[in-house]
Amino acid sequence: MSRKRQSESVRRAGRSLVAAVMLFFFSAFLLLALRDNAWQGYALAAAVPAMVWLGTYLLPRLIGGDRLLLSLTNFLCALGVLVLYDTNPAYAYHQVIAYGVGLAAMTLCIRAVQWFSSWRLLILLMAPVSLVLLALPLVFGREIYGARNWLFVGGISVQPSEIVKISLLIILARAMSRRRFWFWSLFVVACLGLLMLQKDLGTALLYFSVALLMYYAATGSLWVLAAGAAGGTGAALLGYRMFAHVKRRVAIWRNPWADYDNAGYQLVQGLMAIASGGLWGVGLGLGSPRTIPVYHTDFIFAVICEQFGLIFGLCVLAMYVALAWRGATIAMGASHSFHGLLAMGATLMLGLQTFVIIGGVLKLIPLTGVTMPFVSYGGSSLVSSMCLVGLIQGVASRNEDDLAEDTRLALAQEEVGL
Amino acid sequence: MSSEVYQVLSSGLRYWFAALGLLIVLRSFLWLWKDHVDKHRRLRRLPDAGMIGEFVLLSGSGEYPPGTTLPVPREGTMGSVRGCDIPVPEAGLQRLHLDFRWEDRKGLLIIPCRGRYALVDGEEATRKAPGLMGHGSILQVGRACLRLRLFAGLETGYRVRFQEDVLDPATPLRYGAAPLMREEDAPSPEDDPGEEAQP
Amino acid sequence: MKRQRLRFKLLAVFLFLLFGALAVYGSYSVLTYGNRWFSSIRNPRVRTQREQVIPGDILDTDGVVLASTDPEGNRRYAEDPAVRRALVHLVGDRQGHVSNGVETFQTSYLYGFQASLLDQVGDLLAGNARTGDSVQLTVSAPLTAALADAFRQHETTAGKPAAAVILNWKTGAVAALTSLPSFDPEDIGGTVDAGDKAFWNRVTQARIPPGSTFKIVTAASALDHLPQAREVTVTCSTDVLDFGGHTIGDYGGEAHGTVDLRSAFTQSCNKMFATLAMNLGAGDLRQTAEQFGFNDNFLFRDLVVENSSFPERIGSDYELAACGFGQSSITATPLHLCMIAAGVANGGVMMEPRLLQRVTSASGSQRLGFSSAEYRTCMSPETAALLGEYMRGAVTGGTGWRAAVPGLTVCGKTGTADSTDGGEPIVYGWFAGYIADEELPYAIAVVVEGLDSGTTGGSTAALVAHDAFLWLRDHRPDAP
Structure with a gap:
């Protein structure tokens, strides 16, 4: 009885959370629509809350999943659409499409974790495909912002490293849970090498640290963790010596004001935007967020802070923390090592990526060009982040199944007669 | 809307947005907390949650008295240290001796770690060919001899290949004596066709 | 699985720590540096707002208008040209030539970024153009004008680059701040000579070796760290101290005879302080200097001040000895020295x-x-009282005698520092002192750049300080 009551109160908390999220976006898009008096704004004011409702309310009814994770994910995705609509509507329309595709991909990932009991064949297929995908931009890609990590297929640009992220995670979780380290560590090294060739150092750093932390989680070997961290630091130092642009990034990080007009411009504009926002922000649709270079991807957090203020920025951080907390809880609740590692790896991937980019924008660490999960403009990034959440939710629904099985067993025990 | 009016409206609404943001964060953390409490309550009512049965120690080097029961989770490790999911500090066991994993409708897989030795129902289990255990199977690791007892209601596709009555004269059966397999695919030991392990 | 769950928990905690670091660092840096970033003239948001909002007035402590906006929307500065020029570095100019003047650094008030919603609605309903907040400063316009004028009155200081600042030593309020050469914000083209760095606020931006005024710090360090400091005597002859090629002598090759700490301080005997520095060692001296604010990152709320530095690494005995009397690579801004005197x-x-x-x-x-807020406690009250006596001695019967004003208890320390600017030697004359009177709690720091040979801090900066003290005695302002 009490269990039911508890679930009822949780459900009520969930309902008011979803209501708050929908209200937020309804009023925000309405405000922007009033500013421009454009039908697109009114359309989004109806469409985005509807998508939030679809994503947080209907989806878990149909296929199961974690409603809290869905609420937070949907909030962040819709926030991205909102900020993009405010700054550059054309990006927002793309992002809405990506958001829809992301929801579908997430559903697929939830289903995959629910259905597959053996991933063996799949990963044997995924590993070579991943490597080929990572190698493709080197052959066909174009260089953007100093990195050669994009692929253009029929008018759609895709970032293979974002897709590979998912398969890497599944492969690592599987390898670690079955204690097959050596073969698959070669795979990780190959991925890292290809990323280095693409000069996509931020993503390489992310892959490396996630792989290392997952290894630690699976084996508890502090030696390997320390050796890996030392190796990573060594590689970073080597990169600092070898690549001029790494050296430049570090110099900018140490004092962006020194070369304000050229190298430090981006960071300085970001800091100014955050400072201009103050505690409460300048107000949605005001200020000049478009003066920040790459305001739509790397620096979107600065735009959020400018428009909504530091307090709201901290709220966004707290949402990522809640997301990570949920992810870690789900990982800890898993009764199979593979599922636990999958959920924890996805959580780490999302958490570290968020840390790396927000830390870069706030000048806590040198800036590396990774996207802010869910929020930044970019279809590949949005879809892959949604997939990661999908994996976590798949594990959550597995946990639910296991718990239901436990309940069934306990009842069976009573029937047999204790 | 004129830009002056918009400016005032928007700078007024920023408090509204900040308040909603705070509300959402607060609600999420409340939700997390409630779920945490809820889960603890549920687990308290299900003391065997996550477990599929238990190993009963039939004989060993004497660290544990015979008859000791060791709960078996769905997946985990067995070894002589306490960090393992099933700690068996008997002679002959390595710190980390083997991994085991429950697979639905198959049974409990026993995968020894590299260079470790384990006998499942008298047959050696290897990494290539993991041992498969069902209700009543016997696992021999080091000097310890353990018998698996599954909870009622679990399905295995496994047949016990070992005449067990020799080995368990006095094991108490907490969950009743039923073989706990589906009637149709659980042959009784008597009409078990002559398996090679049978003496 | 058991262990793995535990490690998951550890990793989650690790993630939370990372996010905690983000939140703490982000809030800290926005709250402390935010206004500095925001008020930068490179901030395009400020430029936009400047086109829409009428900036507020800037007033001095008695209500004298230092900057205002006329009905045509042009920014106008103080009526009196002397006041305008004396305070231009503090107030700033409309183009932002002076960095971090009130005009730029207080943008968030002047341009109404802090305006409340009610004000905005009121303006909107009344159909007024938005007006920013007006800012009243603690400085006194006549005092600053008199201070700037004092440099012109004396032959030894007229026409030289110089800077002076007066603080209320009880509250920290800036009572006057002027930097020379100055320019007229109403007529920049006609009054600025490209070569003389007129836009530079020397009080907050010039990092100058403090010379003998640093002896205040050395003496404080000796009184704190050397138990027998007050008994030590040094015989000061015309010989120089030799450090393998580098020599230390006194100004003009004077000999002070046998001196103890008090007489060495009042006579400004370098050999005594070199000896003290050698006895203290680099560690203790640096520790005291850092207590006084050297090597600190100054993050004052109303003023942007360059950091002062005491060398992190002292290579030789000669350098250490030179540190004792403020040479070597010690630098400080005039404002910081004024804070030390205060x-x-x-x-x-x-x-x-x-x-x-x-x-x-x-x-x-x-x-x-x-x-008002405390910056930090730099020494014990006893040490401060003793140093006050020494500084009083320097004015009544020492190098700072020219600063003495009848009717006031003036205390102070002079300094003459050598420096080089691109190979060319420059001599700075310093005076840092205060009025030991609860009713007239003012401290001053004066620096004059490029002294003529034969002049010292005592015969240049002390004269200006004297004039400022005189003005204070006669007008007795009651500003915060």
């Missing part, structure tokens, strides 16, 4: 320099009032 006056407690007396919105409500 710290002695205030019983060892340095106050944070404050500039804003009151901020008033266009509708007349007060948005911010004056508040």
Whole structure:
């Protein structure tokens, strides 16, 4: 009885959370629509809350999943659409499409974790495909912002490293849970090498640290963790010596004001935007967020802070923390090592990526060009982040199944007669 | 809307947005907390949650008295240290001796770690060919001899290949004596066709 | 699985720590550096707002208008050209030539970024153009004008680059701040000579070796760390101390005879302080200097001040000895030296320099009032009292005698520092002192750049300080 009551109160908390999220976006898009008096704004004011409702309310009814994770994910995705609509509507329309595709991909990932009991064949297929995908931009890609990590297929640009992220995670979780380290560590090294060739150092750093932390989680070997961290630091130092642009990034990080007009411009504009926002922000649709270079991807957090203020920025951080907390809880609740590692790896991937980019924008660490999960403009990034959440939710629904099985067993025990 | 009016409206609404943001964060953390409490309550009512049965120690080097029961989770490790999911500090066991994993409708897989030795129902289990255990199977690791007892209601596709009555004269059966397999695919030991392990 | 769950928990905690670091660092940096980033003239948001909002007035402590906006929307500065020029570095100019003047650094008030919603709605309904807040400063316009004029009155200082600042040593309020050469913000083209760095606010931006005024710090260090400091005597002859090629002598090759700490301080005997520095060692001396604010990152709320530095690494005995009397690579801004003198006056407690007396919105409500805050405690009250006696001695019967004003208890320390600017030697004359009177709690620092040979801090900067003290005695202002 009490269990039911508890679930009822949780459900009520969930309902008011979803209501708050929908209200937020309804009023925000309405405000922007009033500013421009454009039908697109009114359309989004109806469409985005509807998508939030679809994503947080209907989806878990149909296929199961974690409603809290869905609420937070949907909030962040819709926030991205909102900020993009405010700054550059054309990006927002793309992002809405990506958001829809992301929801579908997430559903697929939830289903995959629910259905597959053996991933063996799949990963044997995924590993070579991943490597080929990572190698493709080197052959066909174009260089953007100093990195050669994009692929253009029929008018759609895709970032293979974002897709590979998912398969890497599944492969690592599987390898670690079955204690097959050596073969698959070669795979990780190959991925890292290809990323280095693409000069996509931020993503390489992310892959490396996630792989290392997952290894630690699976084996508890502090030696390997320390050796890996030392190796990573060594590689970073080597990169600092070898690549001029790494050296430049570090110099900018140490004092962006020194070369304000050229190298430090981006960071300085970001800091100014955050400072201009103050505690409460300048107000949605005001200020000049478009003066920040790459305001739509790397620096979107600065735009959020400018428009909504530091307090709201901290709220966004707290949402990522809640997301990570949920992810870690789900990982800890898993009764199979593979599922636990999958959920924890996805959580780490999302958490570290968020840390790396927000830390870069706030000048806590040198800036590396990774996207802010869910929020930044970019279809590949949005879809892959949604997939990661999908994996976590798949594990959550597995946990639910296991718990239901436990309940069934306990009842069976009573029937047999204790 | 004129830009002056918009400016005032928007700078007024920023408090509204900040308040909603705070509300959402607060609600999420409340939700997390409630779920945490809820889960603890549920687990308290299900003391065997996550477990599929238990190993009963039939004989060993004497660290544990015979008859000791060791709960078996769905997946985990067995070894002589306490960090393992099933700690068996008997002679002959390595710190980390083997991994085991429950697979639905198959049974409990026993995968020894590299260079470790384990006998499942008298047959050696290897990494290539993991041992498969069902209700009543016997696992021999080091000097310890353990018998698996599954909870009622679990399905295995496994047949016990070992005449067990020799080995368990006095094991108490907490969950009743039923073989706990589906009637149709659980042959009784008597009409078990002559398996090679049978003496 | 058991262990793995535990490690998951550890990793989750690790993630939370990372996010905690983000939140703490982000809030800290926005709250402390935010206004510095925001008010940068490179901030395009400020430029936009400047086109829409009428900036508020800037007033001095008695209500004299230092900057205002005329009905045509042009920014106008103080009527009196002398005041305009004396305070131009503090107030700033409309183009932002002076970095971090009030005009730029207080943008968030002047241009109404802090305006409340009610004010905005009121303006909207009344159809008024938005007006920013007006800012009243703690400085006194006549005092600053008199201070700037004092440099012109003396033959030894006229026409030289110079800087002076007066602080209230009880509250830290800036009473006057002027930097020379100055320019007229109403006529920049006609009054600025490209070569003389007129836009530079020397009080907050010039990092100058403090010379003998640093002996205040050395003496404080000796009194704290050497138990027998007050008994030590040194015989000072015309011989120089030799450090393998480098020599230390006294100014003009004087000999002070046998001196103890007090007479060495009042006579400004370099050999004594070189000896003290050698006895203290680099560690103790640096520790005291850092207590006084050297090597600190100054983050004052109302003023942007360059950091002062005491060398992190002292290579040789000669360098250490030179540190004892403020040479080597020690640098400080005039404002910092004024804070040190104020710290002695205030019983060892340095106050944070404050500039804003009151901020008033266009509708007349007060948005911010004056508040004073301690910067840090740099020494014990006993040490401060003793140093005060020494500084009094330097004025009554020592190198700072020219600063003495009848009717006031003036204390102070002179300094003459050598430096090079691109190979060319430059001599700076310093005076840092204060009035030891609770009713007239003012501290001053004066520096004059490029002294003629034969002149010292005592015969240049002390004269200017004397004039400032005289003005204070005659006018007795009652500013915060």
